[in-house]
Amino acid sequence: MQLRAFPPFASLLGLVLALLCAVPAKAQLFETKAAQAFMIDADTGTVLFAKDPDKPIPPASMAKLMTMEVVFNALKAKRITLDDTFVVSENAWRTGGAPSGTSTMFAKLKSEVRVEDLIQGVTVQAANDGCIVLAEG
Template sequence: MQFRLLPLAGLLVFGLLLFFQAPAGAQLFETKAAQAFMIDAETGTVLFSKDADKSIPPASMAKLMTMEVVFNAIKSGRLKLDDTFVVSENAWRKGGAPSGTSTMFAKLKSSIRLEDLIQGVTVQAANDGCIIIAEGMSGSEDNFAAQMTERARQIGLKTSTFVNSTGLPADGQQTTVRELAQLALHLWRDYPDFYRYYGQKDFTWNKISQRNRNPLLAMDIG
């Protein structure tokens, strides 16, 4: 079972390289990416590092921290997968169809199960899904972002700071590729029951089917 899980864990860690436009390759290689960081998922051994501690905006990788907060709440019994959250006008406009960003096309004022929102975020990188969860859990996205940062410190991320749940551009939002890899490894190790969502190749919501945005899934490497 461990053999099957490790490649899937690697999807997130190796995905950091793809996200920052780094070509895949062997241990010794050059990359045009400004920052890159690659580790062995099982041992934590650093395989490649380039400016790994430079502060950068997380973009959609911030959604990893959003899901960590959600997974932790489910694991501790504060939330259930069948809990429902209402789509506010703010979530619909800022992250839904009108926003022109990655979305699961949640319908305004509808109620959505948490598990569907999780799949929207992990598979489609849905901004509306993130905001709906943030408002449902903490009353506002600002409150949720503060909770994200607090939780980041609890799991050992020393510099990552979050201003929103989506990773959309915002002053003060920062992380490093080293801490993103650390976060990905934490998700794999601590939430095996939920980490599987990242390996889901597609998700259909509101009669719209979308493929997972992680290009490594199409390579059938695990």
């Protein structure tokens, strides 16, 4: 049994596929509501996205940055260690924790939290409760 119609069909299919592949790819458009944004590939340093990258902007929370400065100085001076724990006071829990409705690491009232975990909560989550616990500690 011979299929004589197959070669024209294959040629037509090949032509269609070639035309589809020949269409230039469009760059994926990305937009953000943020006034400024900057995204890079951590491995290569390649800029993946930039929106108004040269405009100076203030840090989100100067108080949190200053708290981290004090904590890192205390660590360097060996006044505290990453394994030290601080108790979550009612003040920290109520003013910066879940009941406050602000940025929090949801530390439980009267729980003991390691300094290393508090640092991570403040730097990653911008946790107000973690910042207060560190300041009180």
